[in-house]
Amino acid sequence: NFLLTQPHSVSESPGKTVIISCTRNSGSIASNYVQWYQQRPGSVPTTVVYEDNQRPSGVPDRFSGSVDTSSNSASLTISGLRAEDEADYYCQSYDNNYQVFGGGTKLTVL
Amino acid sequence: EMQLVESGGGLVQPGRSLRLSCAASGFTFSSYWMHWVRQAPGKGLVWVSRINSDESSTSYADSVKGRFTVSRDNAKNTLYLQMSSLRAEDTAIYYCVRPSYSNSYFDFAYWGRGTLVTVSS
Numbered sequence: 001n002f003l004l005t006q007p008h009s010v011s012e013s014p015g016k017t018v019i020i021s022c023t024r025n026s027g028s029i030a031s032n033y034v035q036w037y038q039q040r041p042g043s044v045p046t047t048v049v050y051e052d053n054q055r056p057s058g059v060p061d062r063f064s065g066s067v068d069t070s071s072n073s074a075s076l077t078i079s080g081l082r083a084e085d086e087a088d089y090y091c092q093s094y095d096n097n098y099q100v101f102g103g104g105t106k107l108t109v110l
Numbered sequence: 111e112m113q114l115v116e117s118g119g120g121l122v123q124p125g126r127s128l129r130l131s132c133a134a135s136g137f138t139f140s141s142y143w144m145h146w147v148r149q150a151p152g153k154g155l156v157w158v159s160r161i162n163s164d165e166s167s168t169s170y171a172d173s174v175k176g177r178f179t180v181s182r183d184n185a186k187n188t189l190y191l192q193m194s195s196l197r198a199e200d201t202a203i204y205y206c207v208r209p210s211y212s213n214s215y216f217d218f219a220y221w222g223r224g225t226l227v228t229v230s231s
Contacts, residue, residue, distance in 0.1 A: 001172070035217045037155070044221040045155065050210065056219075090155050094216050097169045099145065099157040 002026045004091050004102035011108040014081050020105045022091030023073040030067055032093050034074040039104075040087045048089075049076060083109050112136035112220055114206045119225030122196055130225055132189040132206030140164075140184035141212035146191050148202035149224075158204070159191065160215055174200075196229045203227075 003025045012018040022034065034052050037045035047056050049065035052074065062085075064077045074093075078085055086109045091102040118130040132144070146158040159170045159180040168180050179192040189206055203224040210219040 033216055037218065039155075044205065044223065045218070046221075047210075047217065047219055050217050050219075088154075092155075092218065098171070099160065099215075099218075101147075101155040101157060104154040 001098055002093075002095065002100060004093060004100050006089075006091060006102040006105045008103070009106040009108065011110055012081055013110045014083060016081050017077065017079040018081060018107065020076045020078075020089055020091075020107070021073050022075070022102050023071065024093065027095070028069065029072045029074055029093075030069050032095060034065065034067060035092045036063075036065055036074075036076045037090045037092065038085075038087045039090065045090065078107070081109050085109055112208075114208060114220060114222035116204060116206050116222045116225035119204065119227045121228045121230065123231050124197060124229055126196055127192070127194040128196060128227060130191040130193065130204055130206075130227070132191075132222060134187045134189065134206075134208070137208070138212070139182075139187040142208050143213070143215040144180075144182065144189045145207040145209070145215075145218060146180060146189075147205045147207050147218065147221075148200075148227075149205070150199075150202040153202075156202075161189070162215070163213060193227070196227075198229050201227060201229045 005023045036049040039045040048063045053065040113135045115133045145160045161180045177195045181190045205224045206222040207218045208220040
């Protein structure tokens with residue numbers, strides 16, 4: 001079993017860029033796909049990135065995902081921040097027997 | 111239109127049992143792995159269990175292993191979660207979730223609205 005660690009919170013101003021990290025504590029981050037989910041208050045999660053760096057249709061290209069094997073982490077980058085991006089963001093990955101979510105990061109758009 | 115509708119939540123005493131259901135429609139249910147994910151009030155997402163398309167393989171989070179059982183009835187397009195020996199820490203919204211692709215389990219693409227389970231005396 002492994003853990004995914006995210007910062008508890010990040011904040012940035014509208015129009016700026018924010019990067020949310022997700023670090024895997026054991027096993028390679030590259031061994032299984034990483035997904036990112038956005039959850040606004042009172043709503044169910046929706047996918048913003050899947051398979052490390054793919055965007056579902058309808059997700060703006062302001063959202064991008066990447067994986068860095070040197071730090072064994074994945075990142076979600078949101079550029080051109082908007083007020084509507086304020087939400088909780090969760091990374092997620094898996095192995096043969098388990099699915100794992102990160103603890104979530106609360107994004108505040110100042 | 112694809113839909114997942116959970117039911118069966120409610121208030122239950124510690125140590126008792128409860129069965130959740132998830133009615134699926136709008137897709138070929140029998141072709142998809144399915145997951146249960148829970149979220150305690152004000153907390154993060156936690157994976158609970160998954161089951162493959164023909165019910166031959168199941169997996170559980172350590173926190174529920176031996177107490178929860180996932181099952182499905184493909185003829186009724188319904189997913190179940192039998193929960194026993196419930197604890198206060200099982201209090202959460204329980205979501206039924208479908209992956210993006212048939213015969214794949216690695217993501218959580220489609221979510222139901224969830225059903226609230228409250229474990230309290």
